[in-house]
Amino acid sequence: MNDHMFALGARAVAPSRRSFLIGATAAGASLLVGFSAEAAAPDGAAKTAVNPFAAYVKIAPDETVTIYSSQMDMGQGIYFGLATLVQEELDADWSKVTVVGAAGDPALYGNLTIGGAAQFTGGSTGTASSWTRYRQAGATARAMLVAAAAAKWGVPAGEITAQDGMLRHASGKSATYGAMAAAAATGQVPGKIGLKPAKDWKYIGNETLRRYDSRAKSTGRQDFTIDLRLPDMLTAIMIHPPRFGATLKSFDGSKAKAMKGVVDVVATPRGVAVVATGMWEAMRARDAVTIDWDESKAETRSSHEIAAAYRAAADKGAGDVAVNAGDVDAAFAKAAKVMEATYEFPYLAHAALEPINAVARMNADGTLEIWGGHQMPGIHQFVASKVAGIAPEKVALHVKKTGGGFGRRASTDADIIVEVVSIGKAIGWKAPVKLQWTREDDMRAGRYRPAFVHRMRAALDDKGNLVALRDSLVGQSISKGSAFEKMLVHGGVDALSVEGVSNQPYAIPNVRVDLTTVESPVTVLWWRSVGSTHTAYALETFIDEIAHAAGKDPIEYRLAMLKDKPRHAAVLRLAAEKAGWGSPAPQGRFRGVAVAESFHSYVAQVVELSVDKSGRPKVHRVVCAVDSGISVNPDQVRAQMEGGIGFGLGAILKSQLTLDRGRIVEGNFDGYDVSRIDDMPVVEVHMIKSEAAPSGVGEPGVPPIGPAVANAYFQATGKRVRMLPFSRKENS
Amino acid sequence: MRIVLNGQPREIDADPDKPLLWVLRDDLGLTGAKFGCGQALCGACTVHIDGEPARACQTRIADVAGRNVVTIEGVSGKVAEIVQATWTKLDVPQCGYCQSGQVMSAINLLSANRKPTDQDIDAAMTGVICRCNTYHRIRAAIHEAAKLLGA
Numbered sequence: 001m002n003d004h005m006f007a008l009g010a011r012a013v014a015p016s017r018r019s020f021l022i023g024a025t026a027a028g029a030s031l032l033v034g035f036s037a038e039a040a041a042p043d044g045a046a047k048t049a050v051n052p053f054a055a056y057v058k059i060a061p062d063e064t065v066t067i068y069s070s071q072m073d074m075g076q077g078i079y080f081g082l083a084t085l086v087q088e089e090l091d092a093d094w095s096k097v098t099v100v101g102a103a104g105d106p107a108l109y110g111n112l113t114i115g116g117a118a119q120f121t122g123g124s125t126g127t128a129s130s131w132t133r134y135r136q137a138g139a140t141a142r143a144m145l146v147a148a149a150a151a152k153w154g155v156p157a158g159e160i161t162a163q164d165g166m167l168r169h170a171s172g173k174s175a176t177y178g179a180m181a182a183a184a185a186t187g188q189v190p191g192k193i194g195l196k197p198a199k200d201w202k203y204i205g206n207e208t209l210r211r212y213d214s215r216a217k218s219t220g221r222q223d224f225t226i227d228l229r230l231p232d233m234l235t236a237i238m239i240h241p242p243r244f245g246a247t248l249k250s251f252d253g254s255k256a257k258a259m260k261g262v263v264d265v266v267a268t269p270r271g272v273a274v275v276a277t278g279m280w281e282a283m284r285a286r287d288a289v290t291i292d293w294d295e296s297k298a299e300t301r302s303s304h305e306i307a308a309a310y311r312a313a314a315d316k317g318a319g320d321v322a323v324n325a326g327d328v329d330a331a332f333a334k335a336a337k338v339m340e341a342t343y344e345f346p347y348l349a350h351a352a353l354e355p356i357n358a359v360a361r362m363n364a365d366g367t368l369e370i371w372g373g374h375q376m377p378g379i380h381q382f383v384a385s386k387v388a389g390i391a392p393e394k395v396a397l398h399v400k401k402t403g404g405g406f407g408r409r410a411s412t413d414a415d416i417i418v419e420v421v422s423i424g425k426a427i428g429w430k431a432p433v434k435l436q437w438t439r440e441d442d443m444r445a446g447r448y449r450p451a452f453v454h455r456m457r458a459a460l461d462d463k464g465n466l467v468a469l470r471d472s473l474v475g476q477s478i479s480k481g482s483a484f485e486k487m488l489v490h491g492g493v494d495a496l497s498v499e500g501v502s503n504q505p506y507a508i509p510n511v512r513v514d515l516t517t518v519e520s521p522v523t524v525l526w527w528r529s530v531g532s533t534h535t536a537y538a539l540e541t542f543i544d545e546i547a548h549a550a551g552k553d554p555i556e557y558r559l560a561m562l563k564d565k566p567r568h569a570a571v572l573r574l575a576a577e578k579a580g581w582g583s584p585a586p587q588g589r590f591r592g593v594a595v596a597e598s599f600h601s602y603v604a605q606v607v608e609l610s611v612d613k614s615g616r617p618k619v620h621r622v623v624c625a626v627d628s629g630i631s632v633n634p635d636q637v638r639a640q641m642e643g644g645i646g647f648g649l650g651a652i653l654k655s656q657l658t659l660d661r662g663r664i665v666e667g668n669f670d671g672y673d674v675s676r677i678d679d680m681p682v683v684e685v686h687m688i689k690s691e692a693a694p695s696g697v698g699e700p701g702v703p704p705i706g707p708a709v710a711n712a713y714f715q716a717t718g719k720r721v722r723m724l725p726f727s728r729k730e731n732s
Numbered sequence: 733m734r735i736v737l738n739g740q741p742r743e744i745d746a747d748p749d750k751p752l753l754w755v756l757r758d759d760l761g762l763t764g765a766k767f768g769c770g771q772a773l774c775g776a777c778t779v780h781i782d783g784e785p786a787r788a789c790q791t792r793i794a795d796v797a798g799r800n801v802v803t804i805e806g807v808s809g810k811v812a813e814i815v816q817a818t819w820t821k822l823d824v825p826q827c828g829y830c831q832s833g834q835v836m837s838a839i840n841l842l843s844a845n846r847k848p849t850d851q852d853i854d855a856a857m858t859g860v861i862c863r864c865n866t867y868h869r870i871r872a873a874i875h876e877a878a879k880l881l882g883a
Contacts, residue, residue: 075827075864210823217828218819218835220764220804227763235758260747278758279767280750353768353776353829353863403766403829404863439769635823639866643826646865669773669861678854680867 053144053185055108056137057086063165063178065092068102070109071130072121072375074352074405076698077636080211081127082134084632088203089138089196092177093165097212101399103377114487120376122410122526124599124696127632131694132195139193141184145177148184198691204632211636213401225357225372225400230432233359234263236423237282237436239289240271240445243298243662245521248272248291256288265289266426270415273423279436299521300662306451307344310474310518314342314455317472319516320492322502326510331468335459339549341542343456344723345475345534346656348449348527349672354403355437358420362388362429368395370417373402375410379483383414387421406647407526411447412482440667448657449527450476452497454538459510464550466561468510471501471538476524477517492517496526500535500703505568505597506543506561522659528647529702532598537652537724540594540707545720554593554711555581567627568595570688571604574625578686579606589620592712596703599696601628602688605645607681607708611716615732619649619681619709627688629695637697638685644701645683650675652706653726673727733797737762738806748794752786753777755793756803764804764832768861775860778833779803785840804832811842811881818877826864833860838874847878 058066071078079099110116113125149167150157161168168174216222251272253265261281276282358372374380374397385392420435452475459468477494479485488495493515547557555576562569572595585591588610595604608621624641631637654673658665666672710721723730746755756762765788768776772787779788780802815838825831841856
């Protein structure tokens with residue numbers, strides 16, 4: 001299987017207005033984009049007979065099979081997953097299968113986990129959204145190939161076999177898929193088609209089927225948006241406001257414009273852009289631009305002031321109620337023991353290694369092409385059309401594989417698109433423009449995992465049973481003010497702020513969760529595993545603390561409260577068994593455990609760590625048990641667990657963004673520390689054998705690692721780390 | 733100025749202060765070395781200069797005049813072949829963006845040390861960030877490559 005995505009060219013389809021009701025209003029300098037999931041749900045897009053040859057699979061006379069992916073591949077391997085699903089039913093010649101990104105028609109590519117309202121990659125929904133759709137596409141294509149052969153050969157369709165890209169009949173007649181494709185594509189689309197039962201699967205769950213892009217990625221041949229070169233292309237960089245909420249008053253680019261290689265210095269709704277012949281020429285001219293910012297509405301506080309305000313609000317606990325089960329106040333009033341803990345989580349950058357970028361070209365025929373990591377293509381297409389002043393149908397998106405993402409490329413305001421199209425327009429579209437952020441732009445221009453404070457309280461009875469739990473959260477909302485508000489914010493509570501604790505799994509008779517949503521000009525966004533990045537840490541370390549206070553084994557204590565949660569209990573038991581829980585840890589090492597459900601997958605992790613003389617933890621081994629339903633590509637489930645563990649580990653040990661009078665202090669990997677190879681433990685992944693439909697794996701590896709490490713650290717030191725990251729001076 | 737790039741002499745016409753990375757990427761179209769930080773903090777732009785690993789983003793083009801520069805596009809030899817083969821066999825890459833830097837660094841390590849320990853690997857590879865956190869497989873692939881090189 002190969003992956004010549006750029007050579008083939010990704011396909012853009014005219015958007016369907018019927019199914020993607022989108023509205024926009026100009027609000028200050030930026031566009032607010034809205035769509036309504038309910039209103040936009042396509043009328044049975046998944047049910048009606050879509051011609052797979054037009055929508056999902058192209059079979060060329062040269063036998064190449066091109067699959068159009070609704071999902072962007074940022075490293076999670078979803079192209080491989082979708083190819084596997086199509087292949088299971090189509091049974092093409094696997095070596096000829098290619099996947100490209102498709103964009104533009106939510107009726108075909110809308111994410112089915114939200115009813116197909118919009119196309120997006122995220123929330124670890126790629127496989128779940130595609131599970132039926134892409135197998136159906138493969139099966140339908142196969143049936144149409146068989147029907148075409150049957151008609152041509154004058155034999156019953158039931159006597160024809162289709163395998164490895166060949167159609168065969170007992171009479172000796174045979175044809176390749178490529179030879180039959182043209183006839184098949186124009187045939188009748190069968191209305192209803194059966195899918196193979198699990199016992200007949202050849203490709204799903206097959207460990208010998210390997211990811212196909214490893215060779216290109218090991219030899220420098222995988223191309224990304226940053227590598228794109230178009231004739232006469234210019235490179236632009238941005239100068240963003242130094243403080244969040246500031247806007248451009250005026251600028252003087254004349255000195256910069258006089259520098260070698262600089263073509264123009266232009267204003268955009270999000271700052272000033274330097275346009276040059278190359279990246280270095282643009283970067284070199286940046287400091288020569290003088291800018292006057294209007295900071296009257298800007299954030300001017302520092303991190304410690306923000307944290308103090310959050311803590312005060314959490315102590316009050318007067319936020320919007322997310323959960324109120326039983327009678328929490330009465331339970332606390334008669335508790336034998338009350339425990340309290342306050343947790344503090346910093347802003348985090350995604351820091352995907354390929355800094356944010358996009359390439360735009362206005363063609364002579366009035367079409368605008370944009371190459372990039374189009375994680376939410378509908379929004380990108382719409383915003384591009386608004387900024388360019390052209391119809392959405394004139395915007396063609398080319399979806400590129402990206403150097404990581406972790407949520408950052410699913411920006412709800414299409415920031416990079418606003419910028420690149422504004423720049424192109426400002427220079428009169430005289431040349432294609434590549435907009436490339438620097439690392440400092442990526443760290444300082446916002447869209448962070450929001451900072452959060454949790455104030456947790458527990459009431460125990462005289463036997464140590466947990467009878468009541470309260471969690472008061474304080475933080476910014478990701479969804480408010482975005483296209484997702486209607487879908488995700490109810491009664492003032494953004495589901496993404498409280499997920500992980502609002503649906504906490506333990507059988508606790510009285511639970512109250514309240515949320516104080518804070519407004520700030522600092523922009524926030526989903527960051528790999530979203531709310532569970534902080535809720536799982538607070539909940540799972542607090543439960544550990546409670547178990548310890550009750551004198552119980554932390555796994556036994558959890559299992560006693562998970563009698564109605566068999567999938568949580570099963571991963572917990574499996575991780576414990578494989579880690580040798582109950583037997584002594586190796587000399588100088590200490591164990592900790594945590595379990596979390598996120599994105600409908602269940603993950604438990606047991607950590608083994610040691611602590612050096614300076615108090616720094618070193619994680620040696622992580623045993624991970626995961627139930628994500630059927631594993632389409634088992635080695636990719638493994639890879640996502642390994643990666644999620646490393647990603648989460650670096651964040652809780654070392655990563656934080658801090659504000660100094662409204663400015664982000666950290667600008668690069670010196671100040672913003674992330675996991676490196678010497679932080680990485682040995683990881684053992686064990687999958688629960690399941691017949692449930694596949695659920696997410698991109699994010700669910702992240703939530704348990706932080707609390708598992710913190711719980712092991714407590715075993716080693718007697719200290720509870722409640723202010724993240726571990727490296728904060730307050731923890732030493 | 734003149735450099736030897738991937739075995740071929742090349743005449744370079746560039747501002748002497750221009751970083752090697754941008755000469756390679758923007759002027760010569762060799763995009764295998766990646767831009768990740770611009771400050772020699774992430775290792776995505778790692779190339780070999782006279783056989784030693786170097787961060788192209790912080791190397792002035794004037795400083796490589798007359799020297800041998802090898803990028804991921806031109807790296808060759810038994811060690812390189814085995815490293816790239818084990819990388820592929822173990823499906824090390826996820827997004828793949830850092831992997832040019834990882835592979836170039838691993839080739840250097842194994843060229844100097846045919847049997848690296850975990851500590852040797854950490855020391856040689858810690859400067860190359862992988863945000864997908866494929867480190868677990870990077871370590872396994874280096875051990876596997878060492879085994880094949882010793883055989």
